[in-house]
Amino acid sequence: MSFVREVTVGDKLIRLEFQKFAKLANGSVMVSCGDTQVLVTVCASDEPKEGQDFFPLTVDYLEKFYAAGRIPGGFFKREAKPTERESLNSRVIDRPLRPSFPEDYMNETQIIATVMSYEPAHHPAPLALLGASAALMISDIPFNGPVASLRMGMKDGKLILDPPLLETTDLDLTVACRPDAILMVEAGANFLSEDQMLDAITTAHQWMKPLFDVQYEIQKAIGKPKREVPKKTFDANLFEEVLAASKAPIAACFEIGDKLERNKALKAASKQVISALNPDGDDKRKAQIKLILEDVKYKMMREQILGEKKRIGGRGFKDVRNITCEPRVLKRPHGSAMFQRGETQAVATVTLGAGDDELRIDSIHSGDERKAFLLHYNFPPFSTGEAKPQRGLSRREMGHGALAERAIAQILPDKSKFGYTIRLVSDVLESNGSSSMATVCAGTMALLDAGVPIVEPVAGIAMGLIKEGDRYAVLSDILGDEDHLGDMDFKVCGGENGITALQMDIKIGGLSKEIMREALAQAREGRRHILGKMKSAIAEPKELSQFAPRIFQLKIPSDRIRDLIGPGGKMVKKIVADTGVKIDIQDDGMVNIVSPDVLSAEAAKSLIRSVTSDPDVGGIYLGTVKKIMDFGAFIEIKPGTEGLCHISELEEGRVAKVTDVLKEGDECLVKVLDIDRQGKIKLSRRAALGKKPTTQG
Incomplete structure (x- = not known):
């Protein structure tokens, strides 16, 4: 018989069901909120490997398409390797759990969280972390829990618990905690202050109390005795x-x-x-x-x-290493910049593309999702002076790239004002501390070099904390060794007066709000110092590179989009073929014309206006004869728009037969005499003789 407990956080009811699914695992639980259900299992080997000197923990977060009632895209129609979103969520689960195991525990341990039912109103990742902690709590695996997680948003200055994934808010914050400690923070923000960010983090921790209490209750009721972990001792x-x-x-x-x-x-x-x-x-x-x-x-x-x-x-605690900035270090990319801080160096490039260059993502969250801003982070082995094989993109590279992407996404112009797809690539060429923050700095400068009208420059800095008893030190711009040996490392990105992204990992409990406030204030000081160095190298957007495509925009009535596309895309394909441009049509009627030159763009604009605008009474059009009748000719003056030229309006004087003047397929100038209430158009050829067309049909 299953064992069930329910807990309420804010307005959300969370249900944990044990002893029903995957009962051969060391621990398992189905966590539900609304119609979102996540099955979490934990398994561990009986003995550690001989000579094991690190904790071999594996965390896999998986999203099944059936959870949202969808069939995967692609030829095989089945889930393939984990997507970037799944890998990032795996990291979010791994990072707070890893330090919550005993230091000397070295058994192979695997956590698998599978999203089996999905409702957009309830994000599955925090439920997965809660489930992982609860499954560990009841298992025999040694674990210093409980751990819980919440996702927070902010709108009009008010905190929101787990806002819908695609809803735009001023904050997207994920916090993971133990009862006595904040363990992990991931945040993207719309230039929030340090105080706002800190209040959101501490509020989330307070809201988690019921999640800790219910796990203690469950462990007491059905928990297994924990394994003994032999302590490593030195002579x-x-x-x-x-x-x-x-x-x-x-x-x-x-x-x-x-x-x-x-x-x-x-x-x-x-x-x-x-x-x-x-x-x-x-x-x-x-x-x-x-x-x-x-x-x-x-x-x-x-x-x-x-x-x-x-x-x-x-170095002193607040000292930032020597900084060198240089834009336009590469000749052909649309924008480029090099940022060097101490022994960390990143070269960023920007490529501007059309609407069809957007990334299309097949996911359970939004179906066919599109991204117009892409940030790719590369960390080759030579950046640390090592020789080792490259095995594809690592979770670490995904995580660092996602952090930099969150930081920079806030400063990009609205798509309606700058219609390009933007790809930013950061190649880390040297690394000794916080290459992700170097990516933010180099990326910002590369955007300016590419001529992107960003809201304001942003920079990033990596901070550290060393604490023993009442003694502590906050360190700015930490090295790799200081990161490895410290008690907290956090990365803060933003502009002069606000945060756009934050990532924090804390390895100790009992960290006061005052210390965190001091650390964030010191980070702001360091961030402003770095921004000053960047602005001395490049402060304003440059002109678009000669190698970048040009985008021209035209707004048409949304109810005429179908006319522009035409049956089976026939009309838009014809315009593209005739002018050599690319056309991207938005749902609101905004048309982006990507063209190598102005003349081609203007030709495309003229054709688009012709297709999507109504005929003007009195306008002169170059039309094509579509059909001959005894009483006149039907002439197409715009794609899909025909009018009747009566036989009496063909020429001056009497015309015996229409075919004496026109044949099907002939082109001729006609004037619009009238458009009646039913939309029927009356044309005249004789009124247009000797005139020039006012509109191309």
Whole structure:
């Protein structure tokens, strides 16, 4: 018999059903809200692999098309590899759960969240994370939960719980927490202040209390005893020997600012210590020394920051590394820029395209969704000085690209004013701390170089926090080592006075709102410093590149769109063939004409106006004879629009037979004499003799 609990958060009723589905898993639950249902399962191996030194956690979030009553597109008509949206949601589940397992737990663990029923009003990703935590809580897998997640929006300054996915709001915020700690934040925002963002995060945490309470209740009722996790211990004497031998050389390494030189020195120091303390080459002792060295490096770097107030390379807590900005570093792309901060370098390019260059996405959320702004982030192995095979796009690259895309999307012009499809690509050429934030900076400058009329420039900065007891330090523009060894890292993007994107991962509990407020304020200071450097390189949009296509816009009545398209697209295809342009027709009647030159665009505009406008009484048209009758000729003056030229209106004087003057297929000038209430058009050829056409038919 199934075990069911229900919990209400805001106006949403969430149902958790256990012991009914996937009962062979270590833990499973069906989480429902409205008609959205997500099945979450957790499984773990009985024993860790021999020599395992990292936690092998796998999280897969899957969306089934049947959940929305749809059949997948494509030839095979089945779900293929995970989409980018699924991969990003997998990361959102993974990031808060990973630090919630015991540090010494090394068993292979897999979490699979499957969306089996989908209602647009209830987003499945927060339900999936809740389900993963609840399934872990009742399983025998060691887990320091519970964890919960909420998605928040903001409209007119008021917070909204889980707004519809396609609804535009000033905030799209996902927060994951434990009862005593905020674990993860993902946000896109419309230039919100630091205080607004912080209030939204803390409010979300407060609203989660019922989700924590119900998980404790469920665990008490049906939870299994947890497995014992053997603690890794160091030999106390060996630890003191390693500390004494390594303290001075490691401290000297932390004085080196250059990443490659520092890593080289650290490796040499480690080899020296291992050789001195393990002369017999004992493998187990060597492994112990390596683990101790990592612990020594961790503690020494943190104490150097908190005790000596000194960072790696000697920087101050608020210091941002040297910045170099350069637009138009590449000749043929429509826009390009290079942004260098310390040993992190990104080159961004912008390509402008037509409406048919938009990305089409087949998803359960919106059917055939279209995206006119694409940001692609690439992280090749040479950016870190490594040689390793490239196995396609990683989840990390997707996540970094999505963060930069959220930051920049807020500054793009409205499609009705700038009708291009925009593809921004960031190639990370060097990496030592926050290449995603370098992508935001380089991307903003590349947009300006391409002539995109952005709302205002945005920049990004990566921040860190080191905290021990009451001592703490907020670090601006962190290095990779400071990220790895810190207690919180967060990335803030925005303009002079507002945030457009935020990503935060917190590894410790009990972090006060005041510390977070201080960290966000310091991030704003650093962001403004970076913006100043960017603006000194390029402050305003340049003219469009000579290699970029030109877009000309024309508005037609929406009820005439069918006339422009024509049967089976015949009319619009003819205009494209005759003029050599591309035509993109919007639902509101806005027509974007993508043309290599002005003359072709003007020719296309003339034809479009001719097709979509009503004939004018008194207008002179070049028409085509479609049908001959005894009493006159039917002449097409516009595509799909015909009028009658009576035999008496063919020429001056009497005409015996219509065929004496016109034949089917002939072109002739005619004047519109009248249009009656039924829309019948009266034409005259003789009134147009010697005249010039006022409109091309």
